[in-house]
Amino acid sequence: MPPPSQPTDARRPRAMVIDGAWRGLGPGLEPLSGPGGAPLTRTVKLIVLPLIVRPALNPELAADFLLPAQAARLDALISASGTRLQATARWFTLLKRTRRALGIVAGHPQDLYFQRCFELAAEHGAPAAGADALARAAVEDVADAVGGRTVEALKDHLADAARRAGLDAELAAGWERRRPAPAADAATAVAPAADVLEACAGARPSPEYAAMVEAGHGSLLGRALWAQPGGVWGRDDLPAHLGLTGRQVPPRPEAGRGASTATLPAPLDRTVFERLFVVLQSSARRDELPAVPELVAREAGRSCAPLGLYDESLRVAVVLGGRLAAGLDPLGTGEAAPGDTAAHRAVNSRWRREASVLRARRMTVSPRPDPDGGVLDALAQDLRTPWAAYMRRLWVRLHGRDVRDAPLGDAASAWAVLDGVARSVMMDHRARVRSALRTLSASASGPVHAPASAAPATAAQAAGQRSA
Incomplete structure (x- = not known):
């Protein structure tokens, strides 16, 4: 029997089932969908899988390829959530408008609000009377949870000359303590x-x-x-590090003071700033992260550890x-x-x-x-x-x-x-x-x-x- 990660004539890719069920829900999902009508990647990652499919509770739906009965079960779960998903889309539009009105720019709105909008839809249905106040409270609550865990806060933290000097000294000492094998x-x-x-x-x-x-x-x-x-x-043609560094051996990490997604070096060549820049840019739940000073302190040790x-x-x-x-x-x-x-x-x-x-x-x-x-x-x-x-x-x-x-x-x-x-x-x-x-x-x-x-x-x- 082929392993469950492989398709057979009887199995259907889970992504295909999700796509078909989503398109069958009809209009009203545009804020959660791509130009072609398929659910956005973040929609699947943040809403459909964890909140509707719930693979931890439905392990038979966790495989990449599903048998007909499993595919029908997945289709039914998404179809049954159609009204709530349409309400989620309307809440997301409202929260984005509220965010702009409050002048909040930190973080990606989909990462920050998708799951919160699904919760609002589950509790209140579609936005109605009093929705503006609920949206404002939700946006402010998310901003408080983020708690300064932003790229801007990281930049401000490492802009202090004395703090940067201390971090550089810590990195130098940590690098000297290495024990190469x-x-x-x-x-x-x-x-x-x-x-x-x-x-x-x-x-x-x-x-x-x-x-x-x-x-x-x-x-x-x-x-x-x-x-x-x-x-x-x-x-013989493959470097031992497989591209994790652009050097023959990883260099001593530096503190850094800026980063750009388009010019990030290889992982083990990145500064502390660049490592944390990626984490802060991609985090859906920043409230789960330590505050920026602790993030920096822990990253200094991590960057000097084996494989970073x-x-x-x-x-x-x-x-x-x-x-x-x-x-x-x-x-x-x-x-x-x-x-x-x-x-x-x-x-x-x-x-x-x-x-x-x-x-x-x-x-x-x-x-x-x-x-x-x-x-x-x-x-x-x-x-x-x-x-x-x-x-x-x-x-x-x-x-x-x-x-x-x-x-x-x-x-x-x-x-x-x-x-x-x-x-x-x-x-x-x-x-x-x-x-x-x-x-x-x-x-x-x-x-x-x-x-x-x-x-x-x-x-x-x-x-x-x-x-x-």
């Missing part, structure tokens, strides 16, 4: 990863995962990276992710590292079915120049080094969990993160291909039509949902 220990740290990936992707218990955490394999790899190891992943993480289970997830990333081969070229596992088969087979990958595969083997001026060819070449994007996104996700003290308690939890990152990278590449095609079409004298293989193969792909 022999470079040869990197291979030892990675050795059990294949067994864990084979077991967890096949939905089997993996005692090796707990053994890796207990033995500190993540710390061992992180300490070995300070000693510039080689040949860690079974391929405190929790050992998260460090082990980097080891597992590296072992998976080294074997990613979306183009089917056979250039990936040897040692195929169930995890590699699941991710690679899914990726190779992508329409954008099918086109990229043709482009990378065709002797003809790219007729689109090189734009799509560059995207195709990205698929030759998929490990770089995968490890960068994995580290960011694990770092966010580390800041919130959210370890990965078992192999199933670790696999959910590893597989989710793979889906996210795949969908991001798909979106970039679509954007390039739209740009080329708009700039050409006549429309540039994508071949049939460039169109999404399923409604689930059209929805473009990212796995959290």
Whole structure:
């Protein structure tokens, strides 16, 4: 029997079921939907899954692919929530208007208000008499909960010269206290990863995962990276750090004073400011974060720790992710590292079915120049080094969990993160291909039509949902 992460003729992708049920709800959901009518990624992540589907209480709905009875159950749950979701959309419009009137600009409105709007819809229905006062109270309550946990507060905190000098001294001392491991220990740290990936992707218990955490394999790899190891992943062309740093070894972290999403360096090269900038920008629940002074103090120690993480289970997830990333081969070229596992088969087979990958595969083997001026060819070449994007996104996700003290308690939890990152990278590449095609079409004298293989193969792909 195929593992539950793989489709069969009987199973339907959960994303497709959600998309179909959502579109069946009719008008009134525009504030929660994208231009094509599908639910926004944040709508699925913040409302549909945690508040309607509730996989913790309905574990049969937690799989990526659902049997007919499970798909019908999911469709029924979303359909039954239609009135509440339409009310949620109206509350969200009202809270955004109230936010503008109060002059509040910090934070992303969807992250801050989606779940609060669903609560208001559950308690009060659609906005009616007295809704303005309720909206103002909700916006002010959220602002109080955020409590200065903003990028602006971080910038103000690190603008103080004496505070920055103290932080720089702390970082220098922490870096000097490092204990690099022999470079040869990197291979030892990675050795059990294949067994864990084979077991967890096949939905089997993996005692090796707990053994890796207990033995500190993540710390061992992180300490070995300070000693510039080689040949860690079974391929001479792959750096041991897999793109987590742009240097041969991670540099000593600095305090920093600014950041830009467009120019962020590799994860282990980031300043304390840049690390926390990403956390504050992406946090849906900032009230769960420590205050900015504590955030900075803890990040100083974390940035000097192995792999830039405190929790050992998260460090082990980097080891597992590296072992998976080294074997990613979306183009089917056979250039990936040897040692195929169930995890590699699941991710690679899914990726190779992508329409954008099918086109990229043709482009990378065709002797003809790219007729689109090189734009799509560059995207195709990205698929030759998929490990770089995968490890960068994995580290960011694990770092966010580390800041919130959210370890990965078992192999199933670790696999959910590893597989989710793979889906996210795949969908991001798909979106970039679509954007390039739209740009080329708009700039050409006549429309540039994508071949049939460039169109999404399923409604689930059209929805473009990212796995959290």
